[in-house]
Amino acid sequence: MRASENSNIHVETVVLERTYRASPARVFAAWRDVEARKRWSVPSPDVIIVYDKADFRVGGFDDSRCGSPGDLRFRAFVLYLEITQDRRIIFAEHVTEAGIARAASLITVDLEQKGADTLLTLTMQISSIDGPEMLQGYRDGWTPTLENLAKEF
């Protein structure tokens, strides 16, 4: 929905869940480790992600670009706000496409032990800038990405 009738921001909170056959410590490590993220945090095999900067700590920033090889049109600026080892990560993200601001979001990753498995809950509070397209963009991106993460275990 629009943030207000006078705004071009569209807001939505999207919650996705998936269970992984791995301990919370292993799932957390896959989020923390940049080499692992390069493997799983892209929505399809045609997409690559390059990290120009990675700094996984509270107050640290990641600066990455992704897209088809030769056309890394999406840039994501990620700021880590909260990191609780093996339990929770909260970060803010700002996305530009070809230099144009497209979205900002507040994302919480919760990891809950369920026996030998981990239930991951991804809560994404999304502001799509200048139109609602990025709301679906986040769903379209993160749903296959959470599937990819399962291949790490």
Next chain:
Amino acid sequence: MSTQTLAKPHYGTFTIERTYPHSPERVFRAFKEPEAHFRWFVSGEGWEIDAYTHDFRVGGHEHGRFRPTGQTFTLSNDVRYLEITPAKRIVNAYTMSMDGKPFSHSLSIVELYSDGKGGCRLVYTEQGAYYGDASDVKNRRAGCEELFGKLDAELRDHP
């Protein structure tokens, strides 16, 4: 690793709109200029300001620490800028803490629009994770509304 229960935050979203009889460029300056920003955003009656830094740039970090007069607890606000498009949009993420312990994380977007009559319409959107109780979002909205009222006085009193 610890299996103790980790408190779950409430998630909330709110939007505030104000119209000011000043151009978007003028309103933007009140965010960008350190003295102006300090007057309307930081200083206030009933508060002691222990520390404040202004760092208005993408990747910049502003840290403010303050106490209600007569109280012993300290509040702090850590702001980090994600996007600054002059006279148009400011995006930041901010964390509020009490005695060093975070109690909320928020994504904050300020949009500035010309109202076609020489004035500016400001739209503020916040999406946050709040660790208190059910009244957090309402209280945060009220706090922000107060700030945008102070911005009105700043623009009027310091042309």
